[in-house]
Amino acid sequence: MKSFNEITQLVTSELEQISWSKEPRGLYEPIGYVLSLGGKRIRPALALMACNLYSEDVQPAIQPALGLEIFHNFTLLHDDIMDKADVRRGQQTVHKKWDDNTAILSGDVMQIASYQFIAKTPIKHLKPVLDLFSQTAAEICEGQQYDVDFEQRDVVKGEEYLEMIRLKTAVLLGCALKTGAWIGGAGEEDAQNLYDFGINIGLAFQLKDDLLDVYGDEATFGKKIGGDILCNKKTYLLIHALELATGNDAEELQKWLKINDPLQENDKIKSVTSLYNKLGVKAICEDKMQFFYSKAIANLEKVSVLENNKQELRNLAEKLMSRQD
């Protein structure tokens, strides 16, 4: 069994070996750039860890695992155009460093590249891996569309939000685990339990993100606290605050949602956070995160490999929940 660190090192080294110095440079250079910005590499790591549960040799899963990481970065590239985001991981986004057209076209070829890596799945597993990947990729687009739609709506329900983040974030973790498990030789029941483990970890992971954005420590979080509050992002916290606030609280919350004045940014963050605390939505979000985390651990328990061999996945899940960045 490889440790998480060994797996991550393997992924990083394999990613670095891919050459994007191809012609036309204007098309391929942004791909190398966006992949060089870093990231946790969780998706390929999950694929290789799941494979490693069933096979000492993770080699056959490496290329499809890289495909998942390339696809994930492609979605960030196109999302950043749509969100008009100028910064990603402390660096300029592609559409900012180059332009929108470059970001559209490089993203398109990046999606094709992700399929080229997925297609390197051993032929025996190619068809199910390819179908799951396409289904997952489409679901991620659906999640992004719901995310956009929700920003236009006045009321979004908690359940709708959870379905949106399941599509936008969780399914790719499930897909990574199932893909790795299949390639390693897992049976269908184990592969499905690992998929469900990924879904629940993904949901808990995104709720943790919502919490960190408000309650994180700026120094360790690596980005400005309160970003979601400033842009009125309908996170799990805001959705519940809107649901629970009555009387003066409701009025105050609505007042702040209408304020978009750079000079009042700190006040807005402070006041909305106070309302969140008063309304108890931090605890609601933490409870829901804990709920999905427990479900994930239950999914993992049902996987029929030696308990000891699951320790790295359990550690990773625990680490993602207690993370400060």
Add this chain to the structure above:
Amino acid sequence: MKSFNEITQLVTSELEQISWSKEPRGLYEPIGYVLSLGGKRIRPALALMACNLYSEDVQPAIQPALGLEIFHNFTLLHDDIMDKADVRRGQQTVHKKWDDNTAILSGDVMQIASYQFIAKTPIKHLKPVLDLFSQTAAEICEGQQYDVDFEQRDVVKGEEYLEMIRLKTAVLLGCALKTGAWIGGAGEEDAQNLYDFGINIGLAFQLKDDLLDVYGDEATFGKKIGGDILCNKKTYLLIHALELATGNDAEELQKWLKINDPLQENDKIKSVTSLYNKLGVKAICEDKMQFFYSKAIANLEKVSVLENNKQELRNLAEKLMSRQD
């Protein structure tokens, strides 16, 4: 053997049976819209015709053939954003009817959908079909990038232009023919000859497009004559005019390239066309088109099926060369 008309009817009816009425509507509706705008459906037709050379039953090639058409329309959708084109086939483009973000995201899921149809290739042929499709898709993006790059450059060589249109247009015709041939059961040599036939027809097809834009009849062409001239598009005609013009002709051509005045549009089209005629670039373009057309026919001759069975492909090639729209 099915006639071209029978094949086209089959493609149209199969395309119409795909339902895009899925949630979220904002994501899938534009796909149904763009596919409903029509088009010649040449790519899926070529795939089925190539399949039909080797097999009476074209059923196994239908889903991948639809994947090629969906992919082609996806490229138009994203190209129209990049070109800021408001009209396609007489109707509003997706980014105009909806907005840029919708066009980006619907395009992304459309590309995924094309892979989902390609993945329905009979398992025996899946791996080579998938790899050829991905390679072709990447080449089309490369062609689009060169097209964009060339617009920024002062000098583009004829050979560079031909390589650009090979990537942007011809490879998908070659891919369609080879895919259909493989699925029908063709040997590698025939599949390659059909691929080359597609490349050469594609090159001739694009040169015909360049000619029609200047010398077509507005009523039958279906769009305004001279559009390429007005936007200084570096077509095969302009590239050669720039190469051949000397003295006063060169000065006049440069003068018109700098003029971008709506009131002088008709004068610009008339004058540049006169220069093309004087410099003989119409004949150069026609000769080159004929050159590729002859190469295509030679490729088709090498295909080892009954001569009689090639007649529909030969007719189609001839029709594409003599078309007025």
